[in-house]
Amino acid sequence: MNETGTNPYAITLIPGDGVGPEITEAVTRVIAAAGVKVEWDEQSAGQDVYFAEQTPLPRRVLDSIRKHKTALKGPVTTPVGTGFRSVNVALRQELDLYACVRPCKYYPGARAVHTNVDLVIVRENTEDLYAGIEFKKGDRKTLEVIDYINARTGYSIRSDSGISIKPISVFGSERIVRFAFEYARASGRRKVTAVHKANIMKHSDGLFLDVARDVAKNYTDIEFEDKIIDNMCMQLVQKPELYDVLVLPNLYGDIVSDLAAGLIGGLGLAPGANIGDKYAVFEATHGSAPKYKGLNKVNPMAMMLSSVMMLNHLGEREAAARLDAAIAGIVAEGKHVTYDMKPSADDPTAVGTSEVADEIVRRLG
């Protein structure tokens, strides 16, 4: 019986592509070992599906998530420059998963740049340059947009330009900043920092900052400050202990997530969740690492820690804590860990993806 009494959970499982299937297999095993029963509704998506079904994100995948409300997702490859648009972006937009939550916490034993890091990145997931409003160089529409802008602003955009639009709304900013404060309050955190480039982009980032300042007035129990993105990057590298919850528009959130992951020992330890008012999709920060596909090599811990977030979301707090402790124990011991957690990448004592899962299953035993 699951702790909440609703046994078993029905959850969508998207193995993804690249290293996705290997790490999702490892994760489903440790969830079972933690004593949580799940009926996985497995749904393929991504590159291979694109060739078979002419779309990388078939409707059946969205229907499954809408039905079960919760999904665990492996990474999905997005072709660079050409081909289909990102499945990840489409999923977040279709299901209005507007908050991407990415904790970056130091686990003793990890090969981290800093040991005093315990950050949560709250990234807006639906707007900004990731909204997908793009104009291809040379298209008729693009030339019309260029003519319009040139006529209206007095600027002179070159006719051989491509254009990406950066929409940031009051609605989108308000709900993500509110989410960050609610998250901070619920998890006993002390400070929210809004990150932006409002000095340059006054009508998009400037709007985000104005809204953040307004929302902050409703949360006097939590400290609020703002930082310009470039300064924030430098500060995070030098003094990450000064920061707690960061709230950022989409693009900065994506980049700073990887920076913060680097601080605590790499992408192998960086989990995440995409959360909306109705649905939640849990996935690691890292991508599909195609060069390691099928090699049983990469670290499954980021995905396992994403599943810890999922278990907490489901109310399975005890199982989540036990799984988190088992992962922490393995990191601290440094024996049953993958190449990325060893002093050198070709360390012969590094274990594979499935051996990390074996050890966690043994410890949860």
Ligand code: NAD
């Ligand atoms: P990536 O995160 O896949 O890999 C970058 C490098 O980080 C790898 O080469 C590897 O050295 C290391 N790495 C990543 N995950 C690791 C793990 N679990 N254990 C150990 N080392 C790990 O980034 P990329 O190469 O820029 O992207 C590959 C593909 O993934 C692209 O198509 C990209 O669009 C996609 N992507 C998907 C998601 C997602 O599905 N949410 C997120 C990011 C990138």
